[in-house]
Every structure is written in structure tokens, then in C-alpha cells.
Amino acid sequence: MWEPVIGLEIHAELSTSTKIFCGCSTEFGAEPNTLVCPVCSGMPGVLPRLNEAVAVYAVRLGLLLNCSINPNSVFDRKNYIYPDLPKSYQISQLYTPVCTDGKLEITSGGKTKIITIREIHIEEDAGKLIHDPLSGNTLMDFNRCGIPLVEIVTNPDFETAGEVAEFLENLKEILMYADICDCKMQEGSIRADINLSIRQKGGELGVRTEMKNLNSFKAIGRAVESETKRQTEIIESGGKITQETRRWDDNKQKSFSMRSKENANDYRYFPEPDMQPLIISDDMINGIKNTLPELGTQKRERYEKDWHIAKNDAEIITSHKNIATVFEELSEKSGSPSESANLITGEIMRLMNTHSIRPENLKVNCDKLSYLIKLEHSGKINGNSYKKTVAAVFKDNVEPDDYIMKHGLLMNSDNDAVSRAVKKVLSDNSVAADDYRNGKEKAFGFLMGAVMKELRGSGNPEIIRKSLTEILSNGDGRI
Amino acid sequence: MFDITALELSKAIKNKKYSVTEVTEAYIEKIRGNNNKYNTFITISADRALRQAEAVQKRIDSGENISALAGVPVSLKDNISTLDIETTCASKMLKGYVPVYNATAADRLEQAGMIVLGKMNMDEFAMGGSSETGALGTVKNPWDINRVAGGSSGGSAAGVAAGEIPLSLGSDTGGSIRQPCSFCSVTGIKPTYGAVSRYGLIAYASSLDQIGPIGKNADDCAALLSVISGKDGMDGTCTLEKPFDFKSETQTQKGIRIGIPRNYFNKELDDDVGNAVINAAKELEKTGAELEEFDMPLMDYAVEAYYIIACAEASSNLSRYDGIKYGYRSQKAQTLPEVYRFSRSEGFGLEVKRRIMLGSFVLSSGYYDAFYKKALHARSLIKNAYDSLFGRYDIILSPVAPTTAYKIGENISDPLKMYMGDIYTVSVNLAGLPAISLPCGFDRNKMPVGFQLIGAAFSENTLINAARIYQLNTEWHKNKFNTKQVYKKCGNR
Amino acid sequence: MLIDEKLIAYLEDLSYLYLTDNEKIRIAGDMEKILEGMARLSELGTDDIPVKPQCINELRKDTVTPSFDRNLILRNAPEKNNEMFISPKVQE
Structure with a gap:
């Protein structure tokens, strides 16, 4: 029996006011290229300046996920050319992520389980590409270039889509309550990719594939199922799994191999020379610990x-x-x-x-x-x-x-006003009054409603009830 | 006005001997009059300069105490971004590129009341040691127009040497300020890494590049360095808290220990150059300094480590030139990969391509450990070696280049030979240290020789003091290429 | 160190360059010589060198500063419309 082994890579946009390396606003939904400066648009001669809040948020998240905080983490360049990447490299952290070895507990199927987190690192987001159907060209909007991200990488501890969903729920709650990320999936502020391989129970880990473009929990569930099935079919027919990145298409309920940048490139990572190492002192960590928000x-x-x-x-x-x-x-x-x-x-x-x-x-x-x-x-x-x-x-x-x-909504507790209203209603609704006296209980409710209406909804129900009951039984409703 | 120093010129302006506009017009005329003889200027920003001149004059007249260089014309190497002035890095890739922001150094020049006259020719993207690789032609050495001016800040050095501009900003990654200064008989400073903001300097090698001044003497260069140095919010690697302030002056070099690397004086070093450098050392000894010889460790590894690191960083820094956001776009390209490849291949010259290929190689998986990582290791060793040396010496004195200016075209087909010409300069960049290059004589062909004083990090003051004293007691720096009279004061001529 | 055609082609891909045949020959030759020299760096030992403590850099405060006018951002682009940069179609 082949069972899936799943790991997650989650990208969360940090809800800072400014971008990671420049002072441009991180506001969502602005007109194209209006939240851009020479730094985030990669003009010749520009240099990155790390946003202090990014470091604070990353450490805060690390503490909340029980991670070790690296006191001396370095940034690295990931080199590749693509239109949404103005510098043609992304500043990220490969060798020394800011947080490592964390954990988060989930409860799935009645059991609690610990999911271990391999690392959390800081990186910058890329811009948006828009296809122009008229010209067939691609248009580039750099507003989202330089939005700060943390990437949270779990170990392959998941066994079902349910566990993945549960983990993501818990993580989203932490991110949101700790003011780290607003978790607006529809704005793309949180995205999850899954790594999946299959194995026989207790057997060796197989070759894994990476799945992107999962925009909802349901999509994640469907993708897990589909990929497990796809890999099982390949193995059982004697084939081998290709390590690759695939794109999930929820409309078609299928995944497709992505044959472009992600696969082909040698990223030639090397330490970012324009940035000093991120030094996180014990003082800073304690300061953040002491101001952790309530989850x-x-x-x-x-x-x-x-x-x-x-x-x-x-x-x-x-x-x-x-x-x-x-x-x-x-x-x-x-x-x-x-x-x-x-x-x-x-x-x-x-x-x-x-x-x-x-x-x-x-x-x-x-x-x-x-x-x-x-x-x-x-x-x-x-x-x-x-x-x-x-x-x-x-x-x-x-x-x-x-x-x-x-709207005259003050509760009318004036007994006289209520009596007057009751008498009026009873005289206007003699049939209902008779019905009630003849045993039709329902008519009482009708009469209550009518009195309340007469009092423009502001009657004190208790007093109405009392008055109506009295007057009906006393027969005083008759004129 | 062309014979006095920049500091003297500013004083004269303040004393109303000249107006800023007069000076600006005179220099523009001189530059134009030379009719590109030395191919020093890529762009002359005359209109802008004249407007600036008026504004600065107003500031001076209103009694504002601007700076010791107010009113002085200045030019910038064409890899320094200047707002609304075309900045090309002498490359087809950036022809027509007009920055929408000003480099911090350029801003500070303007705040100090200096008048930007234009942008100087260079090796393409600062890659080269002769200013021959630029797309806008070779810079010619005013001392002999058949010879190179040196590089990559050849335009800046030759411009000052030719009297076209009293001061210029260059950049030094592996010797690119110091070597052209020594070839052209002018003075130049490569500041400590982190002393001057790199914001706006179009990057070649991020961990090695520094902007620095080129001028007629150490005082002028020091004044310009004061203007541009100091912390900048736009550059996280610029760590110098406050701008340099070179007010303190000493009259003696007593108590100063100068180390001389004896293994630099090998068979590759031209005899005339070696002699002139030794004489320079002796001059300083006369003023009280103690000289001592030592063996520079790791000499055989410096050039290799430098080129691995520089090319690696360059290959990454230059990958943003894709024909889409700015710069050259190939007309032949149809698809996106073609836009990238054709634009870059047509836009970049051979030397740039060579260094990009080399850089991609040393960073590629499979070779990273053997080359790039080893180079970083070598770099640490070199840094530590200098640290030890500066525990013993205040200054290290050495040649700048193994030869004087060679003939144009002589070395361009032999990149390895070109690279080895950097032997005396690159280790200074690897260690992030400051150095000043000063004229100290001529060779048998009457071509200028320079020597350099290297100091510990942020010890520019020590270097400037020594340089000042040297220039008080010698006159090599006063020689002009177009006069028959040769100043000397000691030395072998 | 042999710089063969395959390696040159690979490096051209990484560097996003198309070299002419001439350029390929020249650069391959130069690289061989240069890399020979560089290989000497392996003579240096590999002991870990203690990293000098860095000065703690000041991080930038999270306060918004005005972005640039869109026209300036697009000014130097070879192809653009009023709002965005234009590139030929990106293949998914």
C-alpha cells in the first residue's frame, strides 16, 4: 500500500508598512508601478536596506514556532533571469536561515501530532506579470517587488491532506494573531506549495515532486490525492518518478509539469555582498519574547x-x-x-x-x-x-x-399606554379575540404582535402579555 | 586659473577674483577646445553646469559657508549615476540611459557647491586596466597620446592631467583609480571600503568597489574625500560614521614606520619604476619616517582571488541588463529569450562578456567550492595578513603598477597579462583598505611613475599626512605634460 | 582545466549570452589560462578562519517614504505603455 509523504513550503507576506529593502509602501491594490522606486525596480547602482520590522517579525514567528534563532544569519543571492525579477537575482537566505528546528502541534483525526519545521528564512517577493491578450505581450508591474516574505519549510511529516489543512489553519491563526501576516489568501499574502513522494509503510522515502498554485484547502486536498495517485500509477507500472515542479490546475483537477525556470537553472547562490549579516542579539530576542501578543x-x-x-x-x-x-x-x-x-x-x-x-x-x-x-x-x-x-x-x-x-424604540413600560393599545387591538380584532377565548392559543400570539405593532415595536413584552391576558379574561376588551 | 589647485581656486572665487560662472565657462571652453583629443569626456553637461554656477554664486554671495571646494568644477566617471545626465558606463548597453536619481556622492558634490561639468570615459563597466575596452573609444594619455591613460578611471585621470578639470571622481575595484593616476602623473585616493557611499555607483564588484577622488595633489583629493565620505542611509555597507575631516596637519613623518614589500621588486617590475618608488620612500625617510623591508605574504594568490570574486559578483550584478527595464534592446529579437540574449550579446563588449562567463563559471554548482569558496578563503587570509602588518607598520609603500603607460593596443589581446598588471593594487581592495597614489618620477621614455601608500582601515588621515609632506618636499606632482620644464627634486633625472 | 564546447554552451546559457564563434574561441582560450592560475588557490589550506565580529549595522525603520512617479520608473524602458513595462510573451 503506497502512502503519501508530504512536506510544506509556505510563503507568507509580512504585514510591514514598507518593503523589505526600500521604503515603498506595501499597500495592496495600487495602480501598476505606483509603489516603486529605483531600489525595488532594480535600476543600475541601487542597494538594499533591510527593514527592521522584517527581522522582528521573523524572530517573533520563530519564537512562536519554537525555533532556534540564528544570531548571525547571512543573505544570499539566488540568480536567475525572469521578467518579474528586476535585479535578475532574488535576495534570500540559503545557507543560514534566520530560524531553524521548530515545531507546531496539530490535532487530526482525534490524535495530536507534532509537525517539525526545518527552517524559516527571509526573502523578497517578485513582481506581477500580466498577459495582454491584444498584443500577446507580457506586461510587468513591480508594485509587489520587494514585498517581504518568510518562507516556512516543514519536514516531510504529513501523511494526509487533512493534516496539512489542520497545520495551515493553526499556522494562519498564529500568523494573524501575532500580527505577522494578514493571511489574505485571495490577495496572495499566504501561499503553500507541497512536496510529495510516496512509499510503502515503513519503507524508504521516494523521489518527491513539488506542487505549486494551490489556492485553497480544497485544492490542496485534491492535489494530494491526485499526485499520490499519479505517482502510484507510475511506480506500479514499473516507472520512475521525475523530480520536478508541477502546477496544479484546480479547474482541470490535474497537475502539469512546469518545464521552465524552476527546473532548468543553476542558481549560483553566493553570499549577498551588499548586505551585512543580520545580527540578532539576545537583547533583541528577549525584547520580542516579552512583547509576544496573545494567540x-x-x-x-x-x-x-x-x-x-x-x-x-x-x-x-x-x-x-x-x-x-x-x-x-x-x-x-x-x-x-x-x-x-x-x-x-x-x-x-x-x-x-x-x-x-x-x-x-x-x-x-x-x-x-x-x-x-x-x-x-x-x-x-x-x-x-x-x-x-x-x-x-x-x-x-x-x-x-x-x-x-x-423610530420610537424605547421600551414602553407605561402600563396605561399598554392597556390603551391592548383595548384598541382587541376592539379592532374581535374575531381573533373570540378565537382565543374559544381556546385557540395561537390567536394570543397574533394579538401580542398586533399590540406590539400598535406600540410601534417598543412595548415591553412582559407588560403586554400581562395586560392582554388580564383584559381578555376579564372580558374588558369588549366595547 | 588652470594652474592653481582646486582649494586655491575656491579661495579665489570666495575672494571674488573669479566668479563661479567665469570659472565654469573657462573650463567648458578648455574642454571643448581640446576637441576630444584625449577622448576623456563622454558627456559635457554645459547648460546644467552654468545653471548650477549661478545658483552656487548666489549661495556664496549670501554669505553661506558652503565648503572648501565651493565653485570648483568637477567631473564624474561615467559609472556614477547622475540625475538627468546620461550615464553610460562606456557601454552600448547603457547608451541613452539617463538616471532618474542621483548617486549620493553626486548629491554631496552639489551640496558642497561644486559644479558638475560632465561624465568621464572609462573601461566598459569599469572592467579593464587601460580604458581601451569602452564602447566610446580609448582614452589617450596626455603625456603620450599613443599610450593608454590606464584604467578603468582613465578619463578622470587624463582629464585632470590635461588640465580639463581640476578634480574628478573615479572608482577603484582592483586599482582603477590608482593605476591611471600613476600613468598620468596625478594624485588619487581609493578610500577604505565603507568610507564612501556606493549608492548610485553602477556596480561592478559590490564587495570591492569604492568611489574616490582624483586631482592634482593630496590636499585637493583630501578635500573632495571629505565632501563625499560618511554614512548614508541608502548604503548599508557604508559604515564610516562621520565624513573625514582632514584638518590636522603634521610637518614631520617622525615616528611613522613604513613597510616596503621587497618581493614586489621582482623581475616583472620595470627598473625605472622600481627606482622611482624607492626614491619616493627615501624622501619620506628624510622627513623622519622609518623604512623597513618585509615579504608580502600571499602575493602569488592575490590576483587570482581578486578576479574570481570580482567576476563572480560582476556576473550577478550585470544580469539585470536584460533589454527590458532600461538600456539597449536588440532590434532583431522577437521572443523573450532572444530579447535577453541578443540585447546582452550586442550590448556588451568582449571584456565584459569574458568576465561574465568567468563569473558564471566560478559560481556554478560543481565549481563553486573549488574556485569561489577558495577565493573567499584566500581573501580572509590576505585580510588577516594585512592586519598583522599594520600592527607593525603605519604605512605600506609600494609600486602601483609594474610598468608605466604602455602603447595603445599592446596588451588588449592578452587578458592574463592585463590582469597581472594589477598585482600591486588588488590585494588592497580585497582587504578593504585605503591607499593613495602619488606621482614620483618618470621613466626613460618620460612617462610618469606613481607609488602608493597603503594604510589600515580608516587611516586615511595617516596617509594624507604622509602624502602632504611628500608633496611639500618634492615637485613631481607639479609637472605638466605640455611644458618642456620638468620639475624634479631628487630622483634619477 | 579543459574548457570544452559543452561547458561554454552551458555558461552561455547561465549568462544569457550568445557568443560568436570567434568570441567562443577567444574566451575559451583565455579562460583556460586564467583558470590555471586560479587553480593554484587550492594550495592554500582550508582551515576555518575566525570571522571578525561585524559592526552591528543599523536597520532601516519601517516608515513609508514616497515612491517614485511612475513616469520616472518607466522613463528608460525601451518598450512600455502608460503603466507597465512590455516584454514579449512569457512562456509558462
Whole structure:
């Protein structure tokens, strides 16, 4: 039985403000070639200047993944010519990566497993090539040239696509909570390539292939399956696996051999003469250790332990750092973590869905929402009004008090007003009233709704219920 | 105004003897008047210079204390990027290339009120020792136009020698400032690696290149070095905290120990050159210095180690010239591989191609360990050797080149011979040390001889002091190619 | 050290050059002589040399500085449109 042996190479864009070797902005989506300078466009005579934040983020990641930090890591040039690479070499780290020998735990199929990480190194990203269908030419945009990357290389410890997915989830959570990478897969800020070979259980490792262009977890799953099958078929028919790079086409659900730059080149690596070694002192490491941000797992523990938030809710809240941040701010401002949790897992999640807002784009005014939580809690508005106003704040950032006033949403606990409304409704709806008196329970609900409507939704449900019940049974509804 | 030094010229401008515009116009006229006789200038930026002159005059008139070189015309080797002035590296590959940014050194010249008159001819991409490999023709030595001016900063050295420009910036990777200075009887400094920002210097070999001054004497060169040296946010390898300040002057060389590598004086060294260099040493001895002979270790490995490292770095630095982002693009090319290959093959000259091929070879897998890694090892040994030597000596004195300027075309077909001509200069670059090249005599053909003073890292002050004293007590540097009178003061003529 | 046709062709590929026949002969010949000299470096031992401690370089602060105007970035390109560099089609 042939089983797959899988290793991962993950490229994550660091969410620094500037590029790795120059001060150009790393902002996404700008007009082509508007975030470019002589350095990142490789003009003659330019030199790289390493961004301090890149070193900090790389060390932070290394610490969070239990790596050894190399106090003296050197940069190397990887030489090849390609239109998206302005200097015709990429500055990377081959011989002395900044972090080595780390690990990350995953839980897959009920078992925990440790995935070991061979290294993390720093490198720069290349530009974008755009095919121009009119002319048949290729157009080059250098905005992404010099975006800082870390490459995380695992050992071939994975045995299933499920484990790979689990690892990537955990890694993404760490990257996001540690403010290292925003993990926007659709913007390409995190990319994973898999290395796969097959072997008989307990047997020797086979020749491996590299698979690129995996843009979703599903694609990874399909690619693992497809490549395992492809290699098995070759071996079983007596053939040999060619070590190569393949490109996954999710539309065609197949992979294709990439016969270009990646295979043919001798990269002639040599130490980058324009850069001094990256020296990382113990002081620097301790400084970073002492300011490590709270991760998802730690937050979930804290929510459950300190605030008695249910496990499921905690998972929803921490599914994205943004949501957790909103939750914590709401909790602090409203003084009620459990109400804040309810609001988030309930209304906020629903509203995000309705308005197609992605977690990373979630922006709400926590001052206003926490005010609403307090209002509802103190009985000044009922559940309905609360939901309505929350929705209005979410969508249009309205002023809560204005909105409540405008729509008359203050909970009406005035007994007389309620009685009046009840009497009016009963007189307008004598049929329903009779139905109820004749035993139709459902009619009560209808009548409740009608009274609430009469009170423009601001009625205190308890008082309505009490009044309606009284008046119906007393027969006072009859004029 | 052509006979005085740059420092004297600036003083004269401040004393209102001349206006900046007058000086600028006079020099432009002189350059044009020479009608490219020596093929020194690639670009003359006259209009820009005149505008600059006006602006600088205003600054001086307003009482601004600019610098000791304010108002002085200057030129730059054509591998130093100048904003809006064509920068070609004497290569077809960059013909018509006009940088959109200024090299830091160029910026500092302008801030110091110097007037940029133009860009100087050189060996293509600074690869060569004779300024014959450039696409814009050979630079001719003013002392004998049938002979080379040296390289690769031949245009800068010849320009100063011909009186076309009082000061020029060159670059030195394996001797490219010092050797043309010795061939043309002018003074030049290769600063410590890391003393001057390389931002804007179109790279040949990143771990060896340095920009440096070329002028009529050590004082002028020191003043220019002060202007351009010091830390720069755009160059992480530029480590000199503050610009040099060469104010302190000594009158004596007493207590200075000068080491002379006796194994440099072998049969490859021309007798006349050797004698002139020894005489220079004796001059310094007269002023109080102690001389001592020693054997320079690793002499047989320096040139090889240098060329491996330089070609390796060059092959990588020059792979950005692809015909797409800037520079020459072949008209014949249709496909992308053709654009790359045709543009590069048509755009680069033979010497550049030779060094790129060599560089690719020593870095290629299978040969990296045997060549590149060994060269790095040799480099460390050479660095350590110099460190030891400078524990014993303050200055090492040596010839700059085994011969004086040879005839044009004589060596161009023998690259190995050309390379071996760098024997005295390359180890200084490998070790990242400073050196100053000074005129010290003439040979039997009346061609100039130079010698060099080498110092420990960032000991430019020691070197300049020694150079000053030497030039106070001798007059070799005052000789002009176009006068019959030959200044001497000791020596064998 | 023999510099044969195969090696020259390989180096041409790495260097992205097409040499003329003449150039090939000249360069191959030169390289042989030069590499002979360079091979002498193997005479030097291979003991590890202690690396002198580097001065700790200042890293650049992560503060945005203005990028260049697009026209300047494209100014020297032989082929371009208003926004981007143009190259012949890149084969995947």
C-alpha cells in the first residue's frame, strides 16, 4: 500500500508598512508601478536596506514556532533571469536561515501530532506579470517587488491532506494573531506549495515532486490525492518518478509539469555582498519574547476560564483576530463579556453574512454597540429594538439615541399606554379575540404582535402579555 | 586659473577674483577646445553646469559657508549615476540611459557647491586596466597620446592631467583609480571600503568597489574625500560614521614606520619604476619616517582571488541588463529569450562578456567550492595578513603598477597579462583598505611613475599626512605634460 | 582545466549570452589560462578562519517614504505603455 509523504513550503507576506529593502509602501491594490522606486525596480547602482520590522517579525514567528534563532544569519543571492525579477537575482537566505528546528502541534483525526519545521528564512517577493491578450505581450508591474516574505519549510511529516489543512489553519491563526501576516489568501499574502513522494509503510522515502498554485484547502486536498495517485500509477507500472515542479490546475483537477525556470537553472547562490549579516542579539530576542501578543489558543482559554464563554462561541469569536478584537473591546466597554459574546455570535455574524463583510474588513463602532448592550440589559429597549438598532449601527453607523428616538424604540413600560393599545387591538380584532377565548392559543400570539405593532415595536413584552391576558379574561376588551 | 589647485581656486572665487560662472565657462571652453583629443569626456553637461554656477554664486554671495571646494568644477566617471545626465558606463548597453536619481556622492558634490561639468570615459563597466575596452573609444594619455591613460578611471585621470578639470571622481575595484593616476602623473585616493557611499555607483564588484577622488595633489583629493565620505542611509555597507575631516596637519613623518614589500621588486617590475618608488620612500625617510623591508605574504594568490570574486559578483550584478527595464534592446529579437540574449550579446563588449562567463563559471554548482569558496578563503587570509602588518607598520609603500603607460593596443589581446598588471593594487581592495597614489618620477621614455601608500582601515588621515609632506618636499606632482620644464627634486633625472 | 564546447554552451546559457564563434574561441582560450592560475588557490589550506565580529549595522525603520512617479520608473524602458513595462510573451 503506497502512502503519501508530504512536506510544506509556505510563503507568507509580512504585514510591514514598507518593503523589505526600500521604503515603498506595501499597500495592496495600487495602480501598476505606483509603489516603486529605483531600489525595488532594480535600476543600475541601487542597494538594499533591510527593514527592521522584517527581522522582528521573523524572530517573533520563530519564537512562536519554537525555533532556534540564528544570531548571525547571512543573505544570499539566488540568480536567475525572469521578467518579474528586476535585479535578475532574488535576495534570500540559503545557507543560514534566520530560524531553524521548530515545531507546531496539530490535532487530526482525534490524535495530536507534532509537525517539525526545518527552517524559516527571509526573502523578497517578485513582481506581477500580466498577459495582454491584444498584443500577446507580457506586461510587468513591480508594485509587489520587494514585498517581504518568510518562507516556512516543514519536514516531510504529513501523511494526509487533512493534516496539512489542520497545520495551515493553526499556522494562519498564529500568523494573524501575532500580527505577522494578514493571511489574505485571495490577495496572495499566504501561499503553500507541497512536496510529495510516496512509499510503502515503513519503507524508504521516494523521489518527491513539488506542487505549486494551490489556492485553497480544497485544492490542496485534491492535489494530494491526485499526485499520490499519479505517482502510484507510475511506480506500479514499473516507472520512475521525475523530480520536478508541477502546477496544479484546480479547474482541470490535474497537475502539469512546469518545464521552465524552476527546473532548468543553476542558481549560483553566493553570499549577498551588499548586505551585512543580520545580527540578532539576545537583547533583541528577549525584547520580542516579552512583547509576544496573545494567540488564538490563549484567548480561547482566557475567555472560557475568566468569562465563562462557551467553547463554541469562543471558537467563533477567535476565528479571526478582528472579531476577537471587537469582542474584547465590546466586553471592556459594556462590562459584560457574555452579552458581548452573544451579540457577536448572534447579530454580528448574521449581519456580516447579510452584507457580505469578510472578517478582515469588519469595522464597527464599539462605543455605540456597547452602549446598546447596556441599554438592553437595563431594560430600556427590548430585544427587537436592540436588534434593529444594532443593525442600523452596523450598516450606517447611526447614532443610537437618535435612531431609537426617531423610530420610537424605547421600551414602553407605561402600563396605561399598554392597556390603551391592548383595548384598541382587541376592539379592532374581535374575531381573533373570540378565537382565543374559544381556546385557540395561537390567536394570543397574533394579538401580542398586533399590540406590539400598535406600540410601534417598543412595548415591553412582559407588560403586554400581562395586560392582554388580564383584559381578555376579564372580558374588558369588549366595547 | 588652470594652474592653481582646486582649494586655491575656491579661495579665489570666495575672494571674488573669479566668479563661479567665469570659472565654469573657462573650463567648458578648455574642454571643448581640446576637441576630444584625449577622448576623456563622454558627456559635457554645459547648460546644467552654468545653471548650477549661478545658483552656487548666489549661495556664496549670501554669505553661506558652503565648503572648501565651493565653485570648483568637477567631473564624474561615467559609472556614477547622475540625475538627468546620461550615464553610460562606456557601454552600448547603457547608451541613452539617463538616471532618474542621483548617486549620493553626486548629491554631496552639489551640496558642497561644486559644479558638475560632465561624465568621464572609462573601461566598459569599469572592467579593464587601460580604458581601451569602452564602447566610446580609448582614452589617450596626455603625456603620450599613443599610450593608454590606464584604467578603468582613465578619463578622470587624463582629464585632470590635461588640465580639463581640476578634480574628478573615479572608482577603484582592483586599482582603477590608482593605476591611471600613476600613468598620468596625478594624485588619487581609493578610500577604505565603507568610507564612501556606493549608492548610485553602477556596480561592478559590490564587495570591492569604492568611489574616490582624483586631482592634482593630496590636499585637493583630501578635500573632495571629505565632501563625499560618511554614512548614508541608502548604503548599508557604508559604515564610516562621520565624513573625514582632514584638518590636522603634521610637518614631520617622525615616528611613522613604513613597510616596503621587497618581493614586489621582482623581475616583472620595470627598473625605472622600481627606482622611482624607492626614491619616493627615501624622501619620506628624510622627513623622519622609518623604512623597513618585509615579504608580502600571499602575493602569488592575490590576483587570482581578486578576479574570481570580482567576476563572480560582476556576473550577478550585470544580469539585470536584460533589454527590458532600461538600456539597449536588440532590434532583431522577437521572443523573450532572444530579447535577453541578443540585447546582452550586442550590448556588451568582449571584456565584459569574458568576465561574465568567468563569473558564471566560478559560481556554478560543481565549481563553486573549488574556485569561489577558495577565493573567499584566500581573501580572509590576505585580510588577516594585512592586519598583522599594520600592527607593525603605519604605512605600506609600494609600486602601483609594474610598468608605466604602455602603447595603445599592446596588451588588449592578452587578458592574463592585463590582469597581472594589477598585482600591486588588488590585494588592497580585497582587504578593504585605503591607499593613495602619488606621482614620483618618470621613466626613460618620460612617462610618469606613481607609488602608493597603503594604510589600515580608516587611516586615511595617516596617509594624507604622509602624502602632504611628500608633496611639500618634492615637485613631481607639479609637472605638466605640455611644458618642456620638468620639475624634479631628487630622483634619477 | 579543459574548457570544452559543452561547458561554454552551458555558461552561455547561465549568462544569457550568445557568443560568436570567434568570441567562443577567444574566451575559451583565455579562460583556460586564467583558470590555471586560479587553480593554484587550492594550495592554500582550508582551515576555518575566525570571522571578525561585524559592526552591528543599523536597520532601516519601517516608515513609508514616497515612491517614485511612475513616469520616472518607466522613463528608460525601451518598450512600455502608460503603466507597465512590455516584454514579449512569457512562456509558462
